[in-house]
Amino acid sequence: MDFILSNTLPLVDYLTGCRCSFALYRLPYARACSLALQTSGGVPPAGGADELGSRPAFAMLPFDAGSAAMAVTVGADVCATGAAAIDCALRSVAPEPLPARSLALPDGGTTTRSDYGRAFDTVMRHLQSGEVRKIVLSRRRTIRRLVSPAAMFERACRRYPRTMVYLCHTPEAGTWIGCSPEIILDGTEAGWHTVALAGTMTADEASHLVWSGKNIEEQAIVTEYLRGRIARIGTIVTQSRPFTVRAGQLVHIKTEIAFAAPGHSIADIVATLHPTPAVCGLPREAALGIIGRAEGYDRSYYSGIVGPAGIDGQTHLYVNLRCARIGADALTLYAGGGILATSDVEAEWHETEEKMNTILSII
Numbered sequence: 431m432d433f434i435l436s437n438t439l440p441l442v443d444y445l446t447g448c449r450c451s452f453a454l455y456r457l458p459y460a461r462a463c464s465l466a467l468q469t470s471g472g473v474p475p476a477g478g479a480d481e482l483g484s485r486p487a488f489a490m491l492p493f494d495a496g497s498a499a500m501a502v503t504v505g506a507d508v509c510a511t512g513a514a515a516i517d518c519a520l521r522s523v524a525p526e527p528l529p530a531r532s533l534a535l536p537d538g539g540t541t542t543r544s545d546y547g548r549a550f551d552t553v554m555r556h557l558q559s560g561e562v563r564k565i566v567l568s569r570r571r572t573i574r575r576l577v578s579p580a581a582m583f584e585r586a587c588r589r590y591p592r593t594m595v596y597l598c599h600t601p602e603a604g605t606w607i608g609c610s611p612e613i614i615l616d617g618t619e620a621g622w623h624t625v626a627l628a629g630t631m632t633a634d635e636a637s638h639l640v641w642s643g644k645n646i647e648e649q650a651i652v653t654e655y656l657r658g659r660i661a662r663i664g665t666i667v668t669q670s671r672p673f674t675v676r677a678g679q680l681v682h683i684k685t686e687i688a689f690a691a692p693g694h695s696i697a698d699i700v701a702t703l704h705p706t707p708a709v710c711g712l713p714r715e716a717a718l719g720i721i722g723r724a725e726g727y728d729r730s731y732y733s734g735i736v737g738p739a740g741i742d743g744q745t746h747l748y749v750n751l752r753c754a755r756i757g758a759d760a761l762t763l764y765a766g767g768g769i770l771a772t773s774d775v776e777a778e779w780h781e782t783e784e785k786m787n788t789i790l791s792i793i
Contacts, residue, residue, distance in 0.1 A: 432462035435584055438517045442580035442597070446756070450525035451504045451600040453488035454516070455738065456587045457746055458594055458611075463587060465516045466741060467508040469523065483696030483739050489747065490598050490606065491735040493705060494718060499730040502603050506741050528601060538755075538762040539727060541569030543779065549724040550775045556720050557771040564651050565711040565720055568729060568766030569782055577793055579605055579756050585792040590678050594748045596736055606731055608753030609788055611677035612708065614735055615699055615747045621667070622689050622699065624660075626652040628708045628768055629683040630781050633676060641674075641683060648768040649683040652708045656687055659702050664691030678752070678788050696739055700747065709733035709749055709766065730755070732764035752788040763789050 435442065435454075445452060456463040466488040482489055487503035510519040541549075546569050553565045583597040590609045599605040616623040629645030649672060660666055670686040691699055710733075711717025737747040754763045765785035767778050 432512045435463070435513050435516065435580065438513065438520060439578065439580040439584065441517075441520050442583070443578050445520065445523075445525060446579050446599045446605045447758075448525035448527050449601050450523060451502070452520075453490075453504045453596060453598040453738075454583055455488065455594065455596040455598075458592050462512045463516070463583075463595075464738070464741075465508070465510045465519055466504050466506040466738060467510075467519055467523065468505040469507040470505060480697055482700060483745065486740040486742075487738070488596075488598060488741070489735060489737065489739050490600075490603055490731055490750070491700075491704075492731055493709065493729040493733040493750075494722075497728055497730060499728070499734075500602060502600050503739070504598065504600060506738075509741060538570075538572035538757065538760055540571050541725075541727075545569070545726070546779055546782075547775060549726070550769065550773075550778065552724040553720060553769050554771070554773075556716075557769065562716050562720065563712045563770070564648060564707050565717050565724075565769045566707070566709050566733070566766050567721070567769050567778070568725060568733065568764060570727065570732075570762050570764050571786060572760055572762045573793075574760045575793065576759055577756060577761060579607060582607055582756075582789075582792045589792060590788070592675075593677055593752070594737060594746065598736065603731065605756040606736075606750075606753060607756060607789070608736060608750050609678065609792075610736070610748040610751045610753070611675070611682065612749040612751055613747070614704060614706070614749050615696065615745060618744060619692075622664075622691060624656060624687050624689070624703065626656050626685040626687070626706075626708065627675075627682050628652045630767065630784070631681050632784055633679050633681055644770055644772050645683060646672075648770060649685070651712055652706055653685045653687075655707050655712055655714075656703065660687070660689045660691070663694050663699060663702050664689050678791075680784060680788075696745055696747075700735060704735060704749075705733065706749075708768070709751075729764065733766065752785060754789045761789075761793075
């Protein structure tokens with residue numbers, strides 16, 4: 431397959447320490463990866479999400495609009511698909527290296543098991559009181575290790591053919607890598623596609639277990655939410671029945687929704703849909719406040735939006751799941767899971783462990 435970039439790996443790693451902006455990505459089932467490279471310099475200021483879709487770009491938006499992380503778009507001044515074309519494009523740039531101190535991981539941290547337990551208890555009080563129906567509780571883990579971002583990207587492309595794999599670097603956002611199975615917005619103005627993806631089991635469990643009532647309810651909440659939000663801006667064209675899909679060593683319940691939203695920009699649609707209960711909760715505003723208090727850290731780009739918008743006339747935006755931020759000598763991994771009033775803390779902790787294994791397996 432043409433996502434093998436062996437001759438280019440050292441150059442990609444060098445560029446992740448430079449004052450440039452680029453994104454490598456491989457769409458699900460694609461046989462080649464693509465590059466978006468910005469040569470003009472600069473990124474939109476905070477609030478850049480409003481410019482989403484105004485020019486061909488690779489976007490990376492934070493989970494919460496109130497995050498300290500700014501919305502960034504890597505302008506597709508240079509686009510390339512396939513290993514040879516990507517190698518040629520990358521060798522055409524001569525970026526200025528960043529100061530070594532800026533390559534450190536400034537906001538890393540680890541959510542301990544006791545931290546998670548306290549956060550879980552906080553969330554459960556809000557769920558059991560009826561204030562919210564669902565909360566997605568996340569955690570992070572920082573590992574002190576030297577890694578090759580480029581080699582991780584190549585291994586992810588080999589290991590996870592069903593997901594969107596990306597490696598994105600800007601001086602402002604740092605270096606992020608992820609393997610997401612969840613579409614938030616795909617298509618063109620002629621027709622859009624989104625999915626309700628929730629519920630989690632390991633592939634081994636799925637071979638002999640049926641979906642629990644908790645998982646079925648969790649996914650149905652996401653579907654219900656998306657239908658309501660789409661009704662504000664357009665009309666649903668088709669909706670599938672829920673079905674099971676595999677992403678790496680995990681399986682999820684998925685519903686596909688095709689819809690039309692004439693007169694609405696990509697930025698409008700994303701702002702209407704995101705964040706869904708698959709990464710936040712329901713009701714949305716109440717869930718956002720609870721998450722901020724319970725988790726005790728800024729999710730930054732984890733569970734935000736990532737992917738190409740308007741490149742070659744197509745948009746493929748994903749929820750930034752199974753991801754990590756990479757620093758000079760460490761990386762921070764993120765994972766989360768949906769919590770209902772019937773959830774069990776040990777089962778939820780185990781689910782986040784399984785999700786983090788997606789990135790751990792490519793280090």
